[in-house]
Amino acid sequence: MASRAIWKGQLRLSLVSIPIEIHSARNSGARVSFRQIHGPSGKPVHYEKVVQGVGPVENDDIMKGYETDDGEYVLLEPDEIDAIRLETKKTLELVQFVEASEIAPIWFDRPYYVVPTDDLAEDAYRVVRDALRKTNKAGLGQLTMRGKEYLCAIRPCGDGLLLETLHYEQDIRDADPLFSGIEDDASDDELLGVATELIEKKTAKFDASAFEDHYATALKDLIGRKMKSKKTRRTKADDDEKRPEAENVVDLMDALKKSLKDSKGKGGSTRRKKAS
Known part of the structure; x- marks a missing residue:
């Protein structure tokens, strides 16, 4: 089944605008889902x-x-x-860049794939991807989708770009009240040595395919057995947005150079103009 874009607009880096689509990186169909059925009547x-x-x-x-x-x-x-009126409804502007490792896992929310809308946009898209890869940076910006404005981080992912929505500061609960009662005394040296050795022995490169959702597997097995059984009760249940026009990226080098020249002397301010 073809992926459907959930957001279409422009990825902007100063004077350079790239028509993009955003697709969910999560495979929602991979998990078992149920429909509630009224037992006596067998109807949804x-x-x-x-x-x-x-x-x-x-x-x-x-x-x-x-x-x-x-x-x-x-x-x-x-x-x-x-x-x-929010500019972020149709434009995701990268307003700041940070070290990719600087963003702690607690800030990440949901992952999305960012793709160029057509061949004409790919040149500028690759330049942004390679620049982020070379500098080991993540770009920060905001976009509006599904009635909310999200803080976002964009970084390279394979041949493309990965967008991850981030929590805002007020969304994260202060951990101090929960951790304050934990004593900060040093651990026992012998116990620490055993734990460290155990961790080292079990250390390997991350590979998600090495892990299985055992609950989902057991559910599918149960459903399969129920489907084969003649005793199992059964019942019967009774336009895309226009793609953004590609902008001319032939003068990409001139736009990047002009953006760099305009930004000199302005510092690293990330303040956005207030939407009218």
């Missing part, structure tokens, strides 16, 4: 949006409500939310 369970005292309601009648401290809801129309 459906969910309705209901209001107390009113009953089922239409989607068109539903508004967004923000609950205030005094228990009231500030109502927002969908059009009012959609009207918020």
